[in-house]
Amino acid sequence: MxxxxxxxxxxxxxxxxxxxxxxxxxxxxxxxxxxxxxxxxxxxxxxxxxxxxxxxxxxxxxxxxxxxxxxxxxxxxxxxxxxxxxxxxxFCSGGSLLNLLEQPENAFGLAETEFLTVLQCVVQGMNHLRENGVVHRDIKPGNIMRQMGEDGRSIYKLTDFGAARELEDDEKFMSIYGTEEYLHPDMYERVMLRKPQQKSYGVSVDLWSVGVTFYHTATGSLPFMPFRGPRKDKQTMYKITTEKPAGAICGLQRVANGPIEWSTYLPDSCQLSQGLQMHLVPVLAGILEADQERCWGFEQFFTATTDILQRQPVHLFALQQAMAHSIYIHHYSTVSVFFEEVAMQTGIDVQHQQLLYLGHELPLEGSMKVVNLPHTTASRPLILLSHRPETNNSLPVREPETPIMPAKFDVFADYNFTKIVVGVVHQYQRIVQLLHLHRELLLEGYYSYMMILHRACGEAMDSIARISIRLKACLSLQHRIFTLRGRHASENQGAADKNDRLQQVTEHLPGYTAAIQEFQNRLDHLQIEQAKLAEILPSDKSCQKMQMLLQKIVAIHQLYHKDRLLGKLSYNDEQIHKFEKIHLSSHIKRVKSLIRENCMQKYKDLLDTTRTWSRILLEMQNHMQDFNSFSTGLLADLEMSEQHQNKALDRILVTLQPSGAGQQHGEIELRDKELMLSRMYHLKEEMEILGQELQCSNSIIESLEAVHSAVAVRPSMARPATL
Known part of the structure; x- marks a missing residue:
């Protein structure tokens, strides 16, 4: 050797x-x-x-x-x-989970899909340990290895069983193993604070370590953090873990000797969706419990995590709220359950929800299964319309905090600063990409909303045409009945009143037509506005600019990494180091300016515009719904009135037939001809109505075909280069 x-x-x-x-x-x-x-x-x-x-x-x-x-x-x-x-x-080619979390792009935790892979692999590995009666006693990201599968996906594997031992659920042990940041508080007290105790420990100590590991994986940070760090302030570390309120999943001390800030939520910087967090946080709260008697057992842990892993995300974008959601739901659940989940996450009641997909209304029956919903992604979600006013005042993300640059020349401090900054700028880059995507979804969603109302206006105009046809038929029949009764009987006041009401409806129809045409004009104006904004979006190079700034900052970080390894620099190298520090300061300012004055401002401007659009479109939609109810009822009334008039006309004509035996043969023949001509005239009117209605139906079909053609040829808006 x-x-x-x-x-x-x-x-x-x-x-x-x-x-x-x-x-x-x-x-x-x-x-x-x-x-x-x-x-x-x-x-x-x-x-x-x-x-x-x-x-x-x-x-x-x-x-x-x-x-x-x-x-x-x-x-x-x-x-x-x-x-x-x-x-x-x-050999695991991807290194450890800790290596992955230490990469700057993961400074705020893993992306959702990768986190779910970690969750699944660790849960399955832990389940295998429990089936074999093994407690690991040193679960941490450094002991979870990453293998890259042939399909490019990660496979995580538990390793380092030096501290492991066989232990059944009801058994205890006294020996101490583990890494202090991930160590159960009872074990931490004994080994780190050197306090003698006779406590025994069960298999639940592994669950505490798993909880800290999952929190670290989701956020990029440890859940319990004294101001000076967990290894420099062990007393405060123990205090945070043991005094944690029920339900809290993290505790942070922001100033020396200051109070502990508790939270029952994951931080805003976390990349996990709210839909996943609402299922994950109760698990973390259940296993990050210092009292071994109150801590979840493995059976409860496996039940809860398996339930999460069996759910599938349905991506949803609430248009008027301008918020993206992931609805985690079982594939076998019904659409009714899905609507309830949507209501819980968005606050939009089931009766006010309307779903669109790829620009078209999505007809769903409550008894349908979720597995039959169309496939969605973050960039191709279901669009949720609300039939009530909604607010869109908040941004989808918060700007991360940037540390203060060290004022003095120090190769070690400068390196540590750039390492943090690279992670922060990666988060800025994700924000820029997300804002770009949300702008695109807003413009596409409102385009679809406008097209739906355009179709509704066209259908309303066709309804008015149908009503007009039916009105003419009813008025004609009413006039004939009135004429026949005037010739052969006393005047019927009821028929005259009905005639007056029909005339009033006829007089009001032009007003409805004008209102619908005004809606169409307003929609045309809004679509012009939307088209102008949609044309601008592909020319926005914010994502590319942020990528270039990130590359420049990474290059400085790599230089500072070399300087840190050298330790003491020559005069020339020191000057280069200082010049790069000036450049770094300039790059950071440009990053902040790009996101604040460009990306966020453009997004806020679009929110203001869509807020106006939303108010106008919702008002139109409510008026159109009222008109549809009115027109449907009126058409039904007109058809019923026409049926009654036909029956009344038949009765009148029957009464006009001769009944006396002494009437002359010529008079009988004249009456029969009059009856026959009247019925033929009525048949002719019916055929004309049918023809006019068929013509209306053809116009509806043609208008719908024109709309679908417009949607088909509409160019798709550019998406960010990296998402």
Whole structure:
């Protein structure tokens, strides 16, 4: 074995390829001597051999016992020439979850899809441990490895079973293992504060560590943070974890010796949707419970997390609120349940909800299953219209805080500052992309809203035409009845009153027509406004500008990383370092200016415009609904009136037939001809009405075809380059 390499009979590795290092062992990237396959080799140090033989062998035995896709696989146990045992394990190309969280783009936690992958893998791995009666006792992001699957998706695996032991649900243990930030408060008190105690610990201590790990993964930060940090202020750390109110999932001390700020929510900077958070937060509150008696058990934990993982997100954009939502719901739930979930998250009552998809109304029956809903994404959501006034005063995100730049030259402080800044600018970039997407969804959504009302106006005009046709028929029939009665009977006052009412409806129809035409004109004006804004959107290069600023700041961070490794700089290198600090200050100002004066201002301007659109369109929609109710009822009344008039006309004509035996043959023949002509005239009128209604129907079909053609040829608006 040389100074740079080491080997066993079947494996070799470079001592420089360190994957991880702990108190008792170091893990290297190695290779199988025969196949060249990459492996992870865990080599134990001398300190590990001071442990009892039983403890030394425990990790070997545990890994031999466990066999699961979310547990790192043990390949071999081999020996060095010095007789030291080494574990040869599955190599995970993605490093650890901790490595991933330390990347600047994840400074505020993982994206939702990746977080769900972590959740699923850890839950399944933990479930396998419990099925085998194993407690890990050192769950943390550094002990969760990331393997990249053939499809490019992450697979997370639990590793490092040096502290693990077999323990059933009702058993206890006294020994202490773990990493202090993730350690259960009872164990923390004994090992970190050196307080003697005789407490025993159960399997629930793993759940506390899992809770801290999930919070860290979701937010990029630890849930319990003293002002000076968890390792520099252990007393406050213990105080935060043990005095945490029920339901709180984090505690933060912002100033030295200051009060603790508790929260029952994840921070605004978290990338998880509110829909996922509302299911996740109760789980965190249940397992981040210091009292072992009140802490959730594994059965409750597995039930709750499995329920989350079995839900599917339906992406929704509440148009008038200008808010995006993810409705996490079971695929087998009914649409009625879905509507209730939408109401709970948006505050829009079920009876006021209307859904659109790809510009068209989405007809849904309450008994339908959620699995039959169309596929949605964040950029192609269902659009939710509300039939009542809504407010859209808030921005979808908050601007992150930027730390104060160190005033003095200090390679270490400057490096740490740029590391934080790179993470913050990544968050700025996500905000710019989100604002761009929301602007696009607002413009597309209101375009669809306007087109729906345009179609409604066209249908209303056709209804007026139908009403006009029916009115003419009724008036004609009424006139004939009145004439016949005037010739052969006393005047019927009721018929005259009905005739007057029909005349009044006829006189009011032009007013309805003018109102609908005014609506159409206003819609045309709004669509011109919408089209102008839609044309501008693709030319907005805010996303690209933010990307360029991010690249410049990352380049400075990389330079400062080199300077930190050097420690002491030459005069010229120091001058370059200081010049780059000036450039960094300028870049940060440009980042803030871009988002405040450009992106956010444009978004606020669009919100103001859509607020006006929303008020006008909702007013139109309410008037159109009233008119539809009126026109439907009026058409029904006219048809019924026409039926009654036909019956009345038949009765009159029957009474006009001769009944006396002494009447002359010529008079009988004349009456019969009059009756026949009257019925033929009535048949002719019916045929004319039918023809006119068919013509109206054709015009409706043609107008709808024209609308669909307009939608089909409408160019799609550009989306941000990176989403």
């Amino acid at each position: 040389s100074e740079m390499t080491a080997s066993t009979p079947s494996y070799l590795w470079s001592l420089q390829d360190v994957l991880g290092q702990g108190a008792t062992a170091c893990v290297y990237k190695g290779r199988n001597k025969r196949s060249g396959e990459l492996v992870a080799v865990k080599v134990f140090n001398l300190a590990s051999y001071n442990r009892t033989h039983e403890v030394q062998m425990r990790e070997f035995d545990m890994l031999r016992k466990l066999n699961h896709k979310n547990i790192v696989e043990l390949f071999d146990v081999e020996e060095l020439p010095s007789k030291q045992k080494v574990l040869v394990m599955e």
